[in-house]
Amino acid sequence: MPRSDSAIYGESVATRIVVTLACRSWTRLRSWADHVFDVALALASISSSRRAISRLSYVTGLFLLSCTLGASASVPPEAWIPIRWTGGPLELAWRTHAKTLPADAAGRDALARWYEPVTLDLLEDSSVNCLLVSWSASVDASVETTQQQLVKVYTEAAHKRGLAVLGLVYAEGDASKIAAAATQASLDGLVLDGDFTQEFPAALRKAAGSMLVIEISNDASSARSRPAPITAVTGVAPSGRNLSEMGIRGAPSSQPWIESNIWLVRSFAVSSPSRPVWISSRLENASAMDYARAVADAAAAGGRWIIALDDTVRSKLRARDASALETWHHLSACLKFAESHSAWRTLSPYGNVGIVLDPASTQADLADEYLRLAARRQMPYRIVLRSELGAPALAKFRAIVATELDPPSVAEHKVLQEFAENGGVVIAGPSWGNAPKTEPYAELPTGKGSLFVYKDPDPESVAHDLKELLSDDDLGVVPFNVPSVMTVTTGGAPGQPLLVQLVNYFDHPVEAITLRVAGGFRTARLETPDGAAIDLALRANEGRTEITIPKLSLWAAVSIE
Amino acid sequence: MCKGLTRRDWLAMSGLAAGAMAVPNAAARPTPVRSTEDARSVTAAPAEPVSVAKVHNYDEDLTAQFRKMFDQIGGIDNHVKGKTVGIKVNLTGDGRFPGYTSGDTHWVHPRVVGSAVAAFGALGAKRVRILEGCESRKRGYKLEDKLLQGGWDVNAIRNAAPIVEFEDTDKPGPKQFSLLRVKSAPYVFPAFQMNHSYEDCDFFVSMGKMKNHEEMGLTICIKNLFGITPLGIYENREQVFHYGYKQSPSGAPVELDPKTTRYEGWRLPRVLVDILGARPVDLAIADGIVSMVGGEGPWVLGSKPVHPGILIVGKNCVNTDAVAAACMGYNPRAGRHEAPYRVYKNPKDHPPDQLTPTDESFQYADNMALLAEAAGIGSADLTKIEVRGVPIKEAMFEYEAFWKNQMPKAQS
Numbered sequence: 001m002p003r004s005d006s007a008i009y010g011e012s013v014a015t016r017i018v019v020t021l022a023c024r025s026w027t028r029l030r031s032w033a034d035h036v037f038d039v040a041l042a043l044a045s046i047s048s049s050r051r052a053i054s055r056l057s058y059v060t061g062l063f064l065l066s067c068t069l070g071a072s073a074s075v076p077p078e079a080w081i082p083i084r085w086t087g088g089p090l091e092l093a094w095r096t097h098a099k100t101l102p103a104d105a106a107g108r109d110a111l112a113r114w115y116e117p118v119t120l121d122l123l124e125d126s127s128v129n130c131l132l133v134s135w136s137a138s139v140d141a142s143v144e145t146t147q148q149q150l151v152k153v154y155t156e157a158a159h160k161r162g163l164a165v166l167g168l169v170y171a172e173g174d175a176s177k178i179a180a181a182a183t184q185a186s187l188d189g190l191v192l193d194g195d196f197t198q199e200f201p202a203a204l205r206k207a208a209g210s211m212l213v214i215e216i217s218n219d220a221s222s223a224r225s226r227p228a229p230i231t232a233v234t235g236v237a238p239s240g241r242n243l244s245e246m247g248i249r250g251a252p253s254s255q256p257w258i259e260s261n262i263w264l265v266r267s268f269a270v271s272s273p274s275r276p277v278w279i280s281s282r283l284e285n286a287s288a289m290d291y292a293r294a295v296a297d298a299a300a301a302g303g304r305w306i307i308a309l310d311d312t313v314r315s316k317l318r319a320r321d322a323s324a325l326e327t328w329h330h331l332s333a334c335l336k337f338a339e340s341h342s343a344w345r346t347l348s349p350y351g352n353v354g355i356v357l358d359p360a361s362t363q364a365d366l367a368d369e370y371l372r373l374a375a376r377r378q379m380p381y382r383i384v385l386r387s388e389l390g391a392p393a394l395a396k397f398r399a400i401v402a403t404e405l406d407p408p409s410v411a412e413h414k415v416l417q418e419f420a421e422n423g424g425v426v427i428a429g430p431s432w433g434n435a436p437k438t439e440p441y442a443e444l445p446t447g448k449g450s451l452f453v454y455k456d457p458d459p460e461s462v463a464h465d466l467k468e469l470l471s472d473d474d475l476g477v478v479p480f481n482v483p484s485v486m487t488v489t490t491g492g493a494p495g496q497p498l499l500v501q502l503v504n505y506f507d508h509p510v511e512a513i514t515l516r517v518a519g520g521f522r523t524a525r526l527e528t529p530d531g532a533a534i535d536l537a538l539r540a541n542e543g544r545t546e547i548t549i550p551k552l553s554l555w556a557a558v559s560i561e
Numbered sequence: 562m563c564k565g566l567t568r569r570d571w572l573a574m575s576g577l578a579a580g581a582m583a584v585p586n587a588a589a590r591p592t593p594v595r596s597t598e599d600a601r602s603v604t605a606a607p608a609e610p611v612s613v614a615k616v617h618n619y620d621e622d623l624t625a626q627f628r629k630m631f632d633q634i635g636g637i638d639n640h641v642k643g644k645t646v647g648i649k650v651n652l653t654g655d656g657r658f659p660g661y662t663s664g665d666t667h668w669v670h671p672r673v674v675g676s677a678v679a680a681f682g683a684l685g686a687k688r689v690r691i692l693e694g695c696e697s698r699k700r701g702y703k704l705e706d707k708l709l710q711g712g713w714d715v716n717a718i719r720n721a722a723p724i725v726e727f728e729d730t731d732k733p734g735p736k737q738f739s740l741l742r743v744k745s746a747p748y749v750f751p752a753f754q755m756n757h758s759y760e761d762c763d764f765f766v767s768m769g770k771m772k773n774h775e776e777m778g779l780t781i782c783i784k785n786l787f788g789i790t791p792l793g794i795y796e797n798r799e800q801v802f803h804y805g806y807k808q809s810p811s812g813a814p815v816e817l818d819p820k821t822t823r824y825e826g827w828r829l830p831r832v833l834v835d836i837l838g839a840r841p842v843d844l845a846i847a848d849g850i851v852s853m854v855g856g857e858g859p860w861v862l863g864s865k866p867v868h869p870g871i872l873i874v875g876k877n878c879v880n881t882d883a884v885a886a887a888c889m890g891y892n893p894r895a896g897r898h899e900a901p902y903r904v905y906k907n908p909k910d911h912p913p914d915q916l917t918p919t920d921e922s923f924q925y926a927d928n929m930a931l932l933a934e935a936a937g938i939g940s941a942d943l944t945k946i947e948v949r950g951v952p953i954k955e956a957m958f959e960y961e962a963f964w965k966n967q968m969p970k971a972q973s
Binding site for chain 1: 653654655656657658659660662696697698699700701702706709710711712713714716858859860861862863864907909910
């Protein structure tokens with residue numbers, strides 16, 4: 001477990017209180033909020049734990065945020081399902097400046113007229129409830145004023161439909177003016193979407209007061225440790241391709257190249273498990289399957305993709321073109337599937353392998369690469385913050401990847417040594433000592449367990465080797481026949497189902513996927529966005545349970561109990 | 562793929578009761594012998610009938626098809642009844658062409674394996690062992706796990722005959738590795754260490770895929786045998802066998818003359834013939850129902866899936882490969898300078914010394930069937946091999962056009 005059960009319980013209770021209170025009157029809540037905030041600050045001041053501060057800040061922030069929403073949209077921020085809903089004269093001006101204006105007249109026309117109320121009809125029967133609208137880009141002042149007047153009217157109409165509206169800020173400008181106009185237009189928040197100086201987000205937050213300001217960050221590691229009610233981070237366009245399609249001659253053991261945000265979303269859970277995580281990525285020449293995959297990729301890990309339809313699809317959608325509507329319906333089906341299983345987001349990550357993460361590391365990219373490649377190797381893992389590395393935290397792991405400790409402190413060395421002597425597997429870097437001179441790694445004799453010291457650990461080799469160094473029982477859940485698939489395993493705590501979600505990154509379905517799970521189970525239920533749930537047969541095999549998924553098109557979840 | 566098939570299911574699919582397997586062969590009449598296009602001298606190597614069938618997909622009744630083909634080659638009943646049958650299946654890397662399984666294109670297909678197992682079981686085989694090296698260091702990893710990685714229904718195959726076992730032959734198994742000496746005149750190695758199942762085997766089957774091979778030109782039933790050399794002994798097989806950069810590890814037989822050329826196009830075909838000489842094949846099955854051209858796996862640039870719809874069975878591995886090569890549109894007696902043995906290796910993916918043979922001005926692989934013929938193992942001469950079932954010209958699927966497409970113009 002990455003965190004204590006009491007912490008999970010406390011947090012979920014806090015979240016529930018916030019959501020409930022959000023429905024009450026603003027005045028009463030404001031005094032409540034002040035009280036909670038004071039308590040949070042007091043607790044934080046006597047706590048040496050940065051996570052405690054972060055958690056309290058998150059709860060408090062969410063609370064305050066929900067209070068502000070009492071005046072506008074009815075959906076609390078943690079339930080926001082965002083979509084880029086850009087348009088109007090400011091968008092045209094900004095896109096002209098960025099040289100990304102649609103080449104076709106229909107596309108430009110659709111952008112220009114996007115804030116006609118009729119576009120809100122497109123969202124009927126959709127789970128989308130949060131619109132990211134073009135708000136400020138520091139272009140011509142008159143264009144900006146016209147845009148904001150247009151958006152104000154549109155926001156009023158959106159609010160009547162229960163939709164939240166956030167204003168996109170593309171470039172630095174006068175923070176006070178931007179925030180004041182947003183308040184005047186009753187926006188529910190602002191979203192920073194671009195490159196900004198360090199000072200600007202702080203200035204905008206200050207000017208915005210209680211209005212939520214979300215910053216889409218390009219730097220996952222800094223966003224991970226930054227307290228924020230909602231985390232938004234730049235991700236990738238989910239896709240899968242064989243290396244040969246990329247002109248690369250791989251080895252026989254090579255796997256397809258998969259771009260996924262699953263590891264990224266999961267990495268945010270460590271600092272604040274219930275904090276909403278939004279992934280910002282744009283798809284190019286995307287098919288209906290690509291859009292649905294982007295939703296599934298983020299949602300399977302507990303996050304949300306900021307839906308971003310390309311200009312052509314939006315233009316056609318506005319014209320009610322059949323193919324665009326089909327794309328939209330396909331995407332919507334995935335969204336509905338995700339939101340109808342929102343309880344899955346509350347399941348804690350599963351994994352007997354722990355990867356130590358040091359938020360203060362100067363090699364954040366390398367640390368992220370471990371998380372990314374371990375996920376790619378279908379390894380169920382949990383993150384252990386370096387600050388929490390101790391015998392109690394390690395008690396529920398079978399293996400620890402500690403290459404991030406460079407070097408380990410005396411206390412860390414001791415606790416890991418003891419973990420290995422008691423039967424655990426430890427993967428360490430050369431600063432551990434006794435690293436081999438020629439071989440990639442050496443196994444040092446260690447009590448009942450194993451200690452592997454790498455000469456020069458690289459994430460790809462470590463992820464690959466771990467799969468061979470650990471038994472199936474060590475890993476807990478092992479999927480077979482999944483070269484184009486990513487798996488996410490959560491739950492499995494007492495009273496919780498074990499949930500294995502699978503996302504296929506190829507357009508062709510995969511048949512006959514087998515899950516091998518350590519232990520005995522009685523039921524396995526398969527759910528997908530495109531069909532009724534079915535019970536799967538279980539096969540007991542040498543103390544493990546094997547389950548075969550007959551076919552995976554895009555996204556499936558198997559609940560095992 | 563059919564899931565959870567029992568032995569009865571495999572047989573029922575074939576429309577046959579177990580007792581019916583002994584019905585005398587009515588379809589075994591020889592078809593006219595196809596004349597060869599090549600008039601090279603041929604040694605007096607054995608020539609056995611080879612059966613060719615057109616099979617359009619893996620959902621056809623392959624158990625019945627095998628029964629018919631076994632009869633066409635003179636029957637195998639007496640060879641398998643009460644015996645242990647070992648089947649070396651052709652598996653390799655785990656890549657996929659989108660929309661295809663590994664069994665479709667670069668592994669033998671699980672339906673071919675299951676149907677053959679069912680046929681052997683019905684003929685009274687005491688035990689059938691599926692054999693292949695897993696190429697995994699993972700603790701507790703089994704061959705069944707590798708098959709699951711390919712999406713195989715392992716239980717269906719396990720149920721296809723009374724006793725079906727799976728063995729990862731990279732490991733010694735319950736016994737030590739066995740030493741198998743080359744019974745024919747060896748080219749490079751006099752003997753090999755192998756998993757015990759290759760020795761404890763009364764009837765040995767090489768079940769290969771009909772594919773091109775980037776370095777060897779072709780991989781069918783002879784090339785399939787490369788995988789019987791255990792990683793548990795030889796560790797890095799490319800270094801030892803392909804390139805000869807390393808000698809066999811201590812305890813394993815070493816090569817006869819370490820001064821011979823290290824060029825793999827010369828060396829590996831000879832090593833393969835030596836392996837065949839050490840573990841002779843009793844039955845060769847070539848799966849070309851669905852396959853690929855341009856390489857041995859989807860990782861080879863320019864390779865692509867194809868649907869030749871061909872299944873070939875023969876008692877002599879060399880004869881079978883020769884007929885299979887002809888069905889792929891190649892001259893089974895082709896030399897170094899001819900397709901598919903004049904090869905192109907991407908400089909980015911091969912050691913520099915492997916790009917320039919010492920004895921030719923172009924990259925090549927020697928024809929392993931001709932080398933095996935010269936060693937007296939089997940004939941590669943179509944004038945001596947009786948083809949039964951579908952004539953080659955009717956079964957033929959031209960691989961060469963695709964193979965040429967992969968090569969740069971200067972090389973083709």
